[in-house]
Amino acid sequence: MKKFLKYTLAVIVGSLVSVGILMIGFIIMVGIFAAAGQEEVTVKDNSLLVLKLDGPIVERTPDDPFAQIMSEFTGEAAPIGLNKILASIKKASRDKRIKGIYLESGVIMAGHATIEEIRNALLEFKEKSGKFVISFAPVYSQKSYYLATAADKIYLPPAGMLQFQGLSSQRTFFKGTLEKLGVEMQVFRHGQFKSAVEPFTRTEMSEAARLQTQTYVQSMWDHIAAKVAKERNLSTEALNTTANKAPWLQPDEFLVEAGLLDELKYKDQVLKELKDSVSIDYSKDLNSIDISKYAKAYVPDDKRGISKNKIAVIYAQGAIDSGQEGINSEDLSRTIRQARRDSSIDAVVLRINSPGGSGMGSEIIWREVKLTTETKPLIVSMGDLAASGGYYIAAPADAIVAHPNTLTGSIGVFGLIPNVKGLLNKVGITTDGVKTNKFSDLPSIDRPFRPEEKELMQAYIENFYDVFLQRCAEGRSTTKAAIDEIGQGRVWSGENAIDINLVDVLGGIDTALEIAAEKADIKDDYRVVELPKLLSPFEQLMKDLTGNASAFMKNIIWGQSEYLEILNTVESLKESYPIQARVPYEISVN
Incomplete structure (x- = not known):
């Protein structure tokens, strides 16, 4: 019995020591990441800013070393702040070391207005700086393609996929499930169109909800089609005709013929074009910097920084x-x-x-x-x-x-x-109770x-x-x-x-x-x-x-x-x- 207690105590103490060592090691590792995040970022001359938007885009994000660690652990991209993206694009516009932007955002995780904000920043970047934007992705979701239309050139590899078929909005309804569970949702509301309660009280959209959804979805699509038409030098009628053919199910050549793409290219061909754009030899590597690092780079602003306002x-x-x-x-x-x-x-x-x-x-x-x-x-x-x-x-x-x-x-x-x-x-549960007043x-x-x-x-x-x-x-x-x-x-x-x-x-x-x-x-x-x-x-x-x-x-x-x-x-x-x-x-x- 004494041996058992001794071994048990030894195991407990050993486990606590191990956990303590792991925690200390984890804190040291986080400290290293945090210190690395504070290091000054160097931007080489004749560089490209790489805008790879493969993670969730939120309004803003802190410099979170833990998020970076978990991103490496899970293989999923860490969230990036819209404020950092917009600031970096503006900074690159006046940064003489940056010659252009390489955009790779095949499946973007952001709302339509967020994408609009980034797209407008890219258009302004081209207009004010005279620099180029080139987009490439093996797959373009519809949102990603809309962002890509701000680029001078849009490329897709053969056998790639591009979605451009119009907007839709789907709802999930829980009424059937709640009925099976024996749960009744008691609803009180004001507003003919206040459809927030409908997922719990209906199995399909009401006419009012359908009307309002169709109105704003159509408005959003009309805006997107008009903006794409402008940048791709097409008519909205032609774009809607194309969208009605489900381009992602069409042969590769259809995307080029419809004007959605400039050309079908493999990535190595795109890289050669980028090297031509910055005038470097094909045998050399491109100088590039990704958005997460460039956000920390210092570039003097002639207009702001010391103002008292x-x-x-x-x-x-x-x-x-x-x-x-x-x-x-x-x-x-x-x-x-x-x-x-x-x-x-x-x-x-x-x-x-x-x-x-x-x-x-x-x-x-x-x-x-x-x-x-x-x-x-x-x-x-x-x-x-x-x-x-x-x-x-x-x-x-x-x-x-x-x-x-x-x-x-x-x-x-x-x-x-x-x-x-x-x-x-x-x-088989029942309830009972007492109360002092009516309600x-x-x-x-x-x-x-x-x-x-x-x-x-x-x-x-x-x-x-x-x-x-x-x-x-x-x-x-x-x-x-x-x-x-x-x-x-x-x-x-x-x-x-x-x-x-x-x-x-x-x-x-x-x-x-x-x-x-x-x-x-x-x-x-x-x-x-x-x-x-x-x-x-x-x-x-x-x-x-x-x-x-x-x-x-x-x-x-x-x-x-x-x-x-x-x-x-x-x-x-x-x-x-x-x-x-x-x-x-x-x-x-x-």
Whole structure:
């Protein structure tokens, strides 16, 4: 027995020591990565900037060594910040060492407005610098091809694939599953088009949901076709004829004959062309630098860097108060408040990429946005999505800027509370309890709402919708009736939104910055301060190891599949505040 205890103790101590050594080694490794990330990046003369966009593109990312390590471990590309991509393209425009951009983004993971922003930056790069952009990929998704049309030349290898067949939007409906489980979703809403609840109450799209979806999808496609036609010197009629033939199923030559491609080339042939473009011998390697490294390279800016004028860009990304990865209303409000009180900041650009979320959280953020507009200019720049609660917080802005393919509007409110009594009965569970007052147990998920409870809940929804209308009417200098006419939960594209006074200007974050500078009467140059401040590498590591662990494991198990979207939908429903101002769950346009 003594030997057993001795060996057991030795195993336990040995295990603890091993874990300790592994942890120390891991921390040292992270420190090495972090130090490497701080090293000065050298850019060789006569170089190409390689824009390989094979990972998720988000609004911005910290310098996270842990993400880089996990990227190497899983083989999946780490997320990259849109802010770094745009800044790098601008920097390359004035960097004499960079001769052009090589674009390789076959299957891009980003929304349509994000792609529009990068595409516009590439077009501006060519126009202002006179440098070239060449695109090559073995496979082009439709989004990737749209980005590639900013290039001077688009190449695909023989037997490659290119998708260009028009847009579609699919929804997933859970009603059948819920019925089998014995779960009834009790719905309270205001808005004919407020279809966020439909996945839980229907098996197909309502006519209202179908109408609004067809409207904004068609608007987005018309914009894409017009922009592609311009750069490829084609007509939109010809492009639609081509799209109707499903080009990815056609012979290789069809893509060239239709004008979608310049030529079919293997990568070695493209590399030779790139060497010709920078005038180096075929026997030598190209000097190139990828976007992640180049983002850290220093290139003097003749116009900015030492100016006393400052504009804050505040990022609001994700659902409002619907989980760790989204917008925390208290945190965002604090950031806006600090920018308002900072006398060194002349104006604010609020960058919104959000489907909305908690009605209460939206109101908390709205208040700080409104107060800021009373002391300094505040301009909203909309990303892929700024709808429902995302529009609620944008409404007080001095000006709202959106891309033509931004999804916005969705001015409406809903409450969704499950009744799981049927499920409990199926598994033999019963509930009972006591209460002191008439509505002490409201809301309860183990029984259906009583008629008078339904009346109270619907009245609460109607009252919040009226507040929503008032906030939008005040912000847009119009009436509640006018907002209600275009509201009712309806989603609009940015291009549609211009015509109905929900958006002021079409453009990206640079457009918003220009408007902010003008309204702040900044005649000279200005500096951009990004808020909230990003975590240090160590702080980011601790966050990844704690709060983000479950999200990381979900991604490992499910990847970027539709099952992950369904899982996120169910979890957001579980965690959500009962009154929601948000768009239909997981809007997806291919």
